[in-house]
Amino acid sequence: MKRQTSEDRDREKLLLSVLWPSIVMRLRSCPGPIEVFLTHKEHSRVWDGLQLGKGGFFYFEGTDERRYAVNSRHLMSWALKREPHGKPMDVPYDETIHVHFTDGTTEIRHCPEDDQLDEIFCQLSMDSPDLLYFTDENDEQCWYRADNIVLFAAPTRRPEE
Numbered sequence: 001m002k003r004q005t006s007e008d009r010d011r012e013k014l015l016l017s018v019l020w021p022s023i024v025m026r027l028r029s030c031p032g033p034i035e036v037f038l039t040h041k042e043h044s045r046v047w048d049g050l051q052l053g054k055g056g057f058f059y060f061e062g063t064d065e066r067r068y069a070v071n072s073r074h075l076m077s078w079a080l081k082r083e084p085h086g087k088p089m090d091v092p093y094d095e096t097i098h099v100h101f102t103d104g105t106t107e108i109r110h111c112p113e114d115d116q117l118d119e120i121f122c123q124l125s126m127d128s129p130d131l132l133y134f135t136d137e138n139d140e141q142c143w144y145r146a147d148n149i150v151l152f153a154a155p156t157r158r159p160e161e
Helices: 006-018 040-052 114-125
Strands: 020-027 034-037 057-061 066-071 073-082 095-102 107-109 131-135 141-146 149-155
Touching: 020 040, 040 073, 057 114, 066 114, 107 114, 114 131, 114 149
Parallel strands: none
Antiparallel strands: 020 034, 020 073, 057 066, 066 149, 095 107, 095 149, 131 141
């Protein structure tokens, strides 16, 4: 086996700096793979979290200014990639919450206030939450059985107006 030189390491670091990381997930009841682009720091955190293999939800932020909570019980496979495709395109701000369920349906809700978004992800980060609940922007109370959620996606923060 060839010994790696400092020049090889420098070339590898340069290559990693132009590669943009992503996670490609196959989730139970979702028709196709879901790819989310990540920052380099978030890529490392997701990698570490997946290696632990603990049950429940794990969450991360994409470069699309959305937070994702994935129910690891419904995560069938994943690939962490680094592709030389440059930085992902900017996407318009999406203020809706998307909840994917085990029966293949998706519900889209208006986003609650930022402090409630933090509370939602706090609920999902508990070891095994039974219920997830929040009040949406239209003052409707939303209740979900956490076991039936495959993927929960919400904006990271509302843009400053």
